Amino acid sequence: MKYAYFPGCSLKGTGRAYEESLLPVMKHLGVELQELDDWNCCGATAYMAVDEGKACAAAARNLAIAEKSGLQQILAPCSACYLVLNKTQHYLHEYPAMRQTVSRALATVGLRCDGSSAVRHPLDVLINDIGLEAVKQKITRPLKGLKVAPYYGCQIVRPYATFDDQSNPTTMDRLLETLGATVIKWPLKTKCCGGSLTGTLPEAGLRLSYILLKEAIKRGADVIATVCPLCQFNLDAYHPKIAAKWEPVPIPTVYFSQLMGLAFGLPADQVVLNRGMVPMKPLAAAMA
Amino acid sequence: MEIKRTIKYEADRVPGFGRDVMSVPGCEALEHCIQCGTCSGVCPLSIYMDYTPRQVMELVRSDFKNEVLQSHTIWLCASCYACTTECPRQIRITDIMYELKQRAIKEEVYPKRFPIPVLAEEFTKMVHDYGRISETWLVTKMYLRTNPMAALGMAGLGMNLMKTGRFSLKQDKIEHREELAKIMEAVDHENGKAKA
Numbered sequence: 310m311k312y313a314y315f316p317g318c319s320l321k322g323t324g325r326a327y328e329e330s331l332l333p334v335m336k337h338l339g340v341e342l343q344e345l346d347d348w349n350c351c352g353a354t355a356y357m358a359v360d361e362g363k364a365c366a367a368a369a370r371n372l373a374i375a376e377k378s379g380l381q382q383i384l385a386p387c388s389a390c391y392l393v394l395n396k397t398q399h400y401l402h403e404y405p406a407m408r409q410t411v412s413r414a415l416a417t418v419g420l421r422c423d424g425s426s427a428v429r430h431p432l433d434v435l436i437n438d439i440g441l442e443a444v445k446q447k448i449t450r451p452l453k454g455l456k457v458a459p460y461y462g463c464q465i466v467r468p469y470a471t472f473d474d475q476s477n478p479t480t481m482d483r484l485l486e487t488l489g490a491t492v493i494k495w496p497l498k499t500k501c502c503g504g505s506l507t508g509t510l511p512e513a514g515l516r517l518s519y520i521l522l523k524e525a526i527k528r529g530a531d532v533i534a535t536v537c538p539l540c541q542f543n544l545d546a547y548h549p550k551i552a553a554k555w556e557p558v559p560i561p562t563v564y565f566s567q568l569m570g571l572a573f574g575l576p577a578d579q580v581v582l583n584r585g586m587v588p589m590k591p592l593a594a595a596m597a
Numbered sequence: 598m599e600i601k602r603t604i605k606y607e608a609d610r611v612p613g614f615g616r617d618v619m620s621v622p623g624c625e626a627l628e629h630c631i632q633c634g635t636c637s638g639v640c641p642l643s644i645y646m647d648y649t650p651r652q653v654m655e656l657v658r659s660d661f662k663n664e665v666l667q668s669h670t671i672w673l674c675a676s677c678y679a680c681t682t683e684c685p686r687q688i689r690i691t692d693i694m695y696e697l698k699q700r701a702i703k704e705e706v707y708p709k710r711f712p713i714p715v716l717a718e719e720f721t722k723m724v725h726d727y728g729r730i731s732e733t734w735l736v737t738k739m740y741l742r743t744n745p746m747a748a749l750g751m752a753g754l755g756m757n758l759m760k761t762g763r764f765s766l767k768q769d770k771i772e773h774r775e776e777l778a779k780i781m782e783a784v785d786h787e788n789g790k791a792k793a
Contacts, residue, residue, distance in 0.1 A: 318730040323763045347772045349728040354676040355720035358698040362784045367724060370780055404622040414783035418776045467678035468691070475682045501641045501677035508736060509712035513645045513673065546754055586757045 310438060312429070313380040314342035315371060317390035317538075318350050323546070324387070324538025326584035331386055331431060331566040333579040337447055338439050342384060345374050351385075351393040354504065365407060366414045368397040373420040383428050386566075388464040388537035394428040395469045430465050431566070432480045432536060433472035441487045449574035451489030455592070457568070458495045458530035458560075459485060460521065462502060462540040475499075481565055485534060488572040493528045497521055502543045511550065518543045519551045522558035532592050533562040548587050561587045611662035618657050618700075623692040630654045636680035636690050646670040650680055650690055657693065666701045670694075672713040712743045725781060728771030733764065 320328040335342055348371050350356075356364035372394065375383050385391040401408045401424045408424075415422055435444065459481040466478045473480045476499060482492045502521060506514030522544060525533050535541050544562040551558060563585060570580040571592075582589045619627050637649035647669045648656060656665045665671065671694050680690040698717070701707045707714045719738045723730055733755075740748035758764035771777065 318769065319732070321769060322730075322732045322765060323758060325763060349771050349777055350724045350730050352724065353720070353730075355717040356724060357676075357695045358714070358717045359702055359721045360784075361695065361699060362788055363721075363781050366780050366784045367777065370777060400622070407622060410784060410787040413787055414780045417783045418779050420780075463675075463677035463679070468681045468689070499679075501675055501679070504675035504677070505716060506642070506673070506675050506713070509716055509739070510645075510673070513642055514675075517641055546757060549753060549757070584761050584763060586761055 310339065311341040311343065311380060312382045312384040312434070313375045313378055313426070314344045315348055315351075315375075315383050315385045315390055315394065316344065317385070317387040319387055319389075319538035319542075323542055326581045327386055327538055327541070327564045327566065329581045329584070330564055330570050330579060333575055334566050334569045334573065335431075337573055337575065338435075338443060340434070340439065343378065343380060345371060345383070346378065348374065351387075351390040353389040353393060357393075362407070362410055364393075365397050365400055366411050368393050369401065369411045369415060369422045370420060372397065372424065372426060373415050373422040375426050376422060377420070381426050382434075383426055384431060384434060385428055386431050386536070388462055389539065391428060391430050392464040392469070395471075398424050398426075398428060399469065430472065430536070432465070432484065435484060436480045437472060441483060444484065444569070445487050448488060448572045450572055452485075452568060452572050453489050455490045455568075456493050456529055456531045457485050457490045458493050458525040458528065458533045459498055459565075460495070460502075460525075460533050460535045460540060460544075460562070461498050462535065462537045463499060463504075465536055466499060481534060481536065484565060485568065488568060490568065493525075493530050495525070495528060495530070497524050502537075502540045504539060504543075507543045507547050511554075514543070515547055515551055515554060518547055519555050519558065522548070522551065522560055523556075526558055526560050530560060532568075533560060534565045534568055535562055536565060545586050559587050561585050561589050561592055563589075563592070605661060605664070609663070610660040612660055614660045614662040615658045618693065618696060621696050623689050624696055626686060626688040627654060627658055627693060629686040630658065630688055631686060633685060635683050635685060636688075639679040639683050640674075641677065641679070642673045642675060646673050650674075650694075653697075654688070654690065654693070657697070663706075665697055666704060666706050671697045671701060672707065672711060674698075710743045712739055715739055715742050725778070726774075727768055728774055728777050729769040731765065731768045733766055734768055 352364040503514030503517035634651045637651040674694040716739045
């Protein structure tokens with residue numbers, strides 16, 4: 310199995326633990342990833358607010374590069390990248406005027422995007438292409454006794470849910486159970502973490518993250534598993550601010566891929582629990 | 598005590614605004630809004646908004662252009678798409694919010710030191726200049742333009758990022774920046790042509 314890989318800016322920056330843990334896990338499962346040549350920022354939620362045409366064109370440059378590479382499937386682990394690349398595909402298919410604008414713009418630099426590639430999320434690939442049976446066979450250290458709150462966030466299932474339910478997704482639940490972990494009942498699994506509002510309007514943004522952390526602890530979770538670099542940042546890096554404003558709610562938030570690495574028995578520098586700010590103690594205790 | 602009129606006059610409308618928004622791809626279904634309020638109910642941020650999403654939908658449809666473009670609501674939308682998913686009339690409320698944000702920026706009616714639109718602008722500029730986002734510089738630029746003093750409150754966060762090896766001052770860039778610039782220029786050209 311081979312996929313084009315679109316890391317996005319966060320996975321090279323504050324969300325590097327996602328890439329550092331996901332790549333070894335995929336390799337361990339026999340999946341080959343080829344990073345898109347000279348990829349550019351997807352535009353995230355910010356660009357669409359300024360200029361939709363340009364936002365689509367910038368995202369489409371990546372789709373065009375993927376098509377040129379001959380790989381039909383693009384793996385996009387970051388929720389914002391996943392959404393924006395998918396949204397661009399939808400716009401190109403649904404709106405002829407947008408397709409024309411973008412096609413002409415890409416043509417000026419000799420690129421072409423016919424919207425033929427599929428933008429996939431790692432959870433989708435793990436469940437539907439690789440299969441949980443294959444995942445199970447790689448487990449050497451089942452996560453027995455570890456209670457996990459699966460946190461999907463907003464943008465991988467909304468608005469273009471292609472591989473999971475929009476209000477009650479279960480792919481990560483099933484994956485975590487396969488790893489041997491106990492998945493807690495967690496009705497907040499798709500509630501917003503505040504996105505970039507944690508920085509721009511802390512009063513509103515931080516409260517949303519605070520509620521998620523508090524409810525995870527209340528429901529007995531040892532750790533929160535996430536799929537999104539912004540969710541991870543908000544729940545982990547802003548904890549001191551949340552503690553100062555309301556109360557300490559110290560529960561670590563890790564990427565699902567880090568938990569996979571743990572269960573596969575991969576070395577510490579491929580599980581990178583040291584990238585978290587909230588102490589990973591509960592995780593270490595569960596692993597002892 | 599400041600006395601303000603709380604009911605709008607019909608004369609406050611900008612006739613044609615609603616039709617114009619509804620002609621934009623993705624915004625068409627607004628016409629079918631039944632004002633049920635599901636969007637406001639599921640919105641995690643509606644409690645901070647000056648107009649709830651349901652009210653914004655009706656204000657747009659009824660041509661109250663100035664009210665919506667100057668509202669905080671459009672900037673508080675965090676793009677979680679809960680409203681879009683739950684709307685019983687399949688209105689893409691999040692996309693309508695995006696359309697309104699673009700119009701507010703174009704007409705320069707957003708609050709100048711309000712961090713949310715400033716972040717969007719700096720983000721866009723960085724994509725233009727470098728093709729990629731470097732989080733440290735993006736956040737620094739936002740604080741410089743909105744509230745430089747607040748940046749001091751971020752020192753602890755910066756230290757923690759450093760300790761966990763997640764801090765970087767390097768501005769990441771793509772190799773073919775001229776290619777991206779040419780694509781963007783071509784979009785402007787296309788859009789200019791479309792309007793002419």
